[in-house]
Amino acid sequence: MIVIIGATGTIGSALLERLVDLGVPARALSREPEKLRNQIGEKGRSTIEVASADASDPESLRRAFAGASQLFLAMSNSPRQIELETSIIQIAAEAGIKHIVKISSPAFEISSPVAVAGWHQEIEKVLSESGLIHTVLRPYAFMQNLLRLAPTITTQNVFFGSMGHSPCNFIDCRDIADVAAEVLINREVSGQVYTLTGSEIFSYPQIASQLSTLLNRRISYINMEPPVLLRNLMEHGHMPPWLANHVVEIQTMSTVVPESPNDTVKRLLGRAPRTLDAFLHEYVENFR
Numbered sequence: 025m026i027v028i029i030g031a032t033g034t035i036g037s038a039l040l041e042r043l044v045d046l047g048v049p050a051r052a053l054s055r056e057p058e059k060l061r062n063q064i065g066e067k068g069r070s071t072i073e074v075a076s077a078d079a080s081d082p083e084s085l086r087r088a089f090a091g092a093s094q095l096f097l098a099m100s101n102s103p104r105q106i107e108l109e110t111s112i113i114q115i116a117a118e119a120g121i122k123h124i125v126k127i128s129s130p131a132f133e134i135s136s137p138v139a140v141a142g143w144h145q146e147i148e149k150v151l152s153e154s155g156l157i158h159t160v161l162r163p164y165a166f167m168q169n170l171l172r173l174a175p176t177i178t179t180q181n182v183f184f185g186s187m188g189h190s191p192c193n194f195i196d197c198r199d200i201a202d203v204a205a206e207v208l209i210n211r212e213v214s215g216q217v218y219t220l221t222g223s224e225i226f227s228y229p230q231i232a233s234q235l236s237t238l239l240n241r242r243i244s245y246i247n248m249e250p251p252v253l254l255r256n257l258m259e260h261g262h263m264p265p266w267l268a269n270h271v272v273e274i275q276t277m278s279t280v281v282p283e284s285p286n287d288t289v290k291r292l293l294g295r296a297p298r299t300l301d302a303f304l305h306e307y308v309e310n311f312r
């Protein structure tokens with residue numbers, strides 16, 4: 025049995041859809057099981073079991089892990105992430121789970137720190153010391169993050185950032201989910217660390233230009249100094265300081281460390297990753 029933590033999240037929900045399509049049984053966890061049942065719908069009910077669990081409640085994890093052999097772990101970022109994921113890994117090992125697939129993030133140079141990447145490195149260390157077979161997926165920025173730019177694009181035809189003209193990797197979460205399904209099902213490719221990207225790099229000005237063409241009106245990217253973006257995210261985006269910091273650190277990093285795509289998705293799935301162009305076409309109405 026495969027247990028899924030993060031089943032209501034961006035990657036986890038796509039993973040569930042993939043497992044349902046493949047007819048692979050799984051136990052999906054949520055702190056809000058009713059919401060998860062509605063998300064799964066009629067199609068998934070015969071293969072997906074829903075269980076209530078909270079990572080801050082060890083007893084709920086013990087119940088949820090009973091009889092399972094594999095665990096998919098995608099946890100939302102929070103200042104408690106190291107503590108919660110460490111507890112999950114320890115309880116999984118005690119419960120007899122053999123293989124964990126963890127969503128991590130790219131490992132960055134120490135000279136340009138990204139705090140959340142540091143949290144993931146700590147958790148990866150816990151995983152390697154656990155003695156469990158573990159597969160680590162390190163995706164770059166999700167294409168789905170771009171949907172968060174929609175409010176100012178729809179109302180003011182602009183979006184903000186501090187990435188300048190630096191080109192970045194973007195990956196569609198559905199490709200991360202497809203890779204996760206593959207490493208859960210195919211033992212030959214499990215037990216490795218995979219850095220995941222799309223097939224091309226894009227800068228924010230290039231995305232503004234693509235959106236302008238798609239929407240048939242001018243969309244502009246406004247570059248800000250990092251401290252200005254930080255203040256903007258906290259005051260207008262209502263982000264807590266740690267999250268606003270994370271966004272600024274990630275964007276600053278892309279101006280310091282050049283990014284380039286790799287062929288990992290293609291090697292693992294035997295097909296090219298989804299493109300940014302296809303993503304923007306699919307979600308164009310969100311930016312209208």
Ligand SMILES: NC(=O)c1ccc[n+]([C@@H]2O[C@H](COP(=O)([O-])OP(=O)(O)OC[C@H]3O[C@@H](n4cnc5c(N)ncnc54)[C@H](OP(=O)(O)O)[C@@H]3O)[C@@H](O)[C@H]2O)c1
Pocket residue numbers: 029030031032033034035036053054055056077078079080098099100101108127128129130140162163164165166169
């Ligand atoms: N966004 C990016 O561009 C990016 C890039 C690289 C890596 N990442 C990494 O991707 C991960 C997030 O993946 P995602 O976006 O798919 O997740 P997400 O959409 O943020 O969803 C997170 C999931 O975490 C679960 N969760 C949160 N607190 C929990 C708790 N106390 N107990 C049990 N479950 C809990 C939620 O489940 P319920 O609410 O249903 O309980 C939810 O399903 C992060 O670790 C992030 O660092 C993100």
